[in-house]
Amino acid sequence: MTPRVSLVGVTFTYPGADRAALAGVTLDIGAGEIVVVAGAAGAGASTLLLVATGLAPRLVGGTLAGQRAIGARRCGIVFARPWTQLTGLCSTVRDEVAFGPASYGLPRETVLAAAERAMQRLGIAHLAARDPAHLSGGELQRVVVASALALEPDLLALDDPAAELDPEAADALYAMLPQLGRAGTAILIATPDLGRATAVATRAVQLEQGRIVRDGSPAEVEA
Amino acid sequence: MIGYVTGRSPLHRAHPYTTLALAGAVLLAAFAMTEPRTVWLLVLAAAALAAVGGVLRSSVRTALLLSLPIWALLFVLYALLGADPRVAFGPLSLSSPGIARALVLGGRVTAIVLSFLTALATTSPHRLVEAMTARGVPFGRTFLLASTLTILPRMRERAAQILEAQQCRGLRLGGSVLARLRALGPLALPLILGALAEVDEQVLALDVRGAAAGARRTAVDPPPDSQIQRALRWSLLLLVTAAYAWKFWSMRG
Numbered sequence: 001m002t003p004r005v006s007l008v009g010v011t012f013t014y015p016g017a018d019r020a021a022l023a024g025v026t027l028d029i030g031a032g033e034i035v036v037v038a039g040a041a042g043a044g045a046s047t048l049l050l051v052a053t054g055l056a057p058r059l060v061g062g063t064l065a066g067q068r069a070i071g072a073r074r075c076g077i078v079f080a081r082p083w084t085q086l087t088g089l090c091s092t093v094r095d096e097v098a099f100g101p102a103s104y105g106l107p108r109e110t111v112l113a114a115a116e117r118a119m120q121r122l123g124i125a126h127l128a129a130r131d132p133a134h135l136s137g138g139e140l141q142r143v144v145v146a147s148a149l150a151l152e153p154d155l156l157a158l159d160d161p162a163a164e165l166d167p168e169a170a171d172a173l174y175a176m177l178p179q180l181g182r183a184g185t186a187i188l189i190a191t192p193d194l195g196r197a198t199a200v201a202t203r204a205v206q207l208e209q210g211r212i213v214r215d216g217s218p219a220e221v222e223a
Numbered sequence: 224m225i226g227y228v229t230g231r232s233p234l235h236r237a238h239p240y241t242t243l244a245l246a247g248a249v250l251l252a253a254f255a256m257t258e259p260r261t262v263w264l265l266v267l268a269a270a271a272l273a274a275v276g277g278v279l280r281s282s283v284r285t286a287l288l289l290s291l292p293i294w295a296l297l298f299v300l301y302a303l304l305g306a307d308p309r310v311a312f313g314p315l316s317l318s319s320p321g322i323a324r325a326l327v328l329g330g331r332v333t334a335i336v337l338s339f340l341t342a343l344a345t346t347s348p349h350r351l352v353e354a355m356t357a358r359g360v361p362f363g364r365t366f367l368l369a370s371t372l373t374i375l376p377r378m379r380e381r382a383a384q385i386l387e388a389q390q391c392r393g394l395r396l397g398g399s400v401l402a403r404l405r406a407l408g409p410l411a412l413p414l415i416l417g418a419l420a421e422v423d424e425q426v427l428a429l430d431v432r433g434a435a436a437g438a439r440r441t442a443v444d445p446p447p448d449s450q451i452q453r454a455l456r457w458s459l460l461l462l463v464t465a466a467y468a469w470k471f472w473s474m475r476g
Binding site for chain 2: 053084094102
């Protein structure tokens with residue numbers, strides 16, 4: 001089966017940087033895998049997510065060397081700060097979540113059904129008519145995750161997704177991931193919250209200064 | 224106050240194109256009118272529009288604040304320094320044609336600013352985006368327009384948050400003009416840098432959500448339009464065209 005993303009000897013350097021953020025990274029992520037990326041701040045975990053989803057260097061700039069093949073039909077990404085990921089154009093949570101499917105010109109009923117499913121999944125159906133601008137950080141982050149899921153991505157990248165969530169909501173978010181994995185979504189998580197992430201991950205890689213220094217089971221990397 | 228204010232007025236409920244057409248008609252009509260009397264009738268029409276939208280007080284107040292420097296400049300340029308004949312106004316000797324010219328130019332500015340403030344206050348950016356999406360306008364254009372409409376309220380909100388945070392860290396806002404100017408640095412720098420950083424992330428988030436997919440977007444919640452509103456928009460176009468025709472006909476005559 002084609003991997004959702006395949007990186008072979010990938011080196012990525014941000015524009016104007018004198019040191020590569022990723023250096024010689026080789027990584028295959030298959031359908032249904034939940035891979036947690038561990039590493040200290042600046043190790044390159046967030047960059048790995050941008051490269052794996054194709055956002056770097058396309059939108060970020062910089063240079064990429066090595067081979068990258070993105071087999072995923074659609075990628076989703078969630079960053080730590082939810083308010084930066086809103087469109088700023090939608091007056092209700094339903095419209096915000098529906099933004100992705102609507103962008104692809106799907107019929108209105110399909111768009112609304114996809115939004116409804118994603119909201120149900122995140123437990124935010126009761127917020128559907130609320131203005132995203134008036135939600136708490138935790139509620140907003142669930143809206144952002146639902147917005148990413150509404151597109152039913154094959155590869156979902158989560159960059160410290162629980163940073164704005166209370167412990168209960170963070171647990172709920174991570175508990176949902178295995179179900180997505182079983183449905184075939186490959187998930188890549190960069191987070192310092194290894195406790196929660198490794199509990200659901202099927203694999204873990206550790207980065208140091210942009211290089212993969214360990215790649216194995218979550219227990220191995222956590223040790 | 225500049226930006227959308229929630230409400231249930233007829234202007235709030237109107238199709239966004241109708242509200243914008245009304246503001247656009249005031250803008251075009253202002254330049255078609257050359258007499259102080261007609262220009263000030265237009266100012267009254269713009270004020271009536273604000274009243275219909277339920278934003279009369281706030282729009283008039285902001286329009287006057289924005290127009291005041293222009294009024295001051297027009298007074299000096301035309302009324303004080305204008306051509307003869309002159310009329311005595313207390314201790315001042317003012318140019319009679321200059322006063323008329325200042326009233327026309329100032330009235331135009333006031334009418335235009337007032338009508339656009341009303342349109343901004345009564346047009347929900349979301350409804351405007353949906354209306355444009357329903358008409359097949361590419362997302363890039365709708366995003367640009369809606370972002371422009373929402374940038375001031377968003378910046379104001381963010382500035383208030385930064386101000387609170389900086390005050391908690393000991394920033395003092397009172398005192399002399401120099402002290403107040405010095406306080407601008409800790410406010411402006413995080414405001415601008417924060418906005419730039421957020422734009423970066425927003426671009427990435429919108430891209431993966433298909434903003435650049437190139438497909439014709441689906442309007443999820445398009446605002447209803449009606450025959451009456453369409454007729455009103457066409458009538459406004461005809462009225463403005465007639466006003467210009469009248470203007471050029473009068474000039475030739």
